[in-house]
Amino acid sequence: MGELPIAPVGRIIKNAGAERVSADGSEALAVLMEEFGTAMAKEAIKLTRHAGRKTVKSVDIKMAAEILK
Template sequence: MRRIIKIAPMHKLIKRAGAARVSEESAIALSEILEEVGLKVAKEAIDFARHAGRKTVKARDIKIAAEKMLEKVLGR
């Protein structure tokens, strides 16, 4: 599968989190994970939009889907 999220921003993100150095493998891994999570959130958001009778996915759909996913992961 073709990568959607580029690697360079992953290096910057990991450094912003406090890393002194970032390996290429870690940047690639983060990119893959964020794409996977992003797709799951987007699919859930599409369901919310459809349920509301809309074809357009709005920011609130994404936010609700992300919160729902985090609740599952964090057990809240």
């Protein structure tokens, strides 16, 4: 099991407009969110190091998201 709790992921799906969400649907999205989040974090770390910093900032995350689109 991953880091993201399943219930909040289910709420995200419901907030997007689903009437009902299965546990395996929530779990599948959580796995994909973790995979994408990890990839984005790794890209943000590269950007942070390139800028000569140790602290990942919001600008690094936003730039990483643009790169991974």
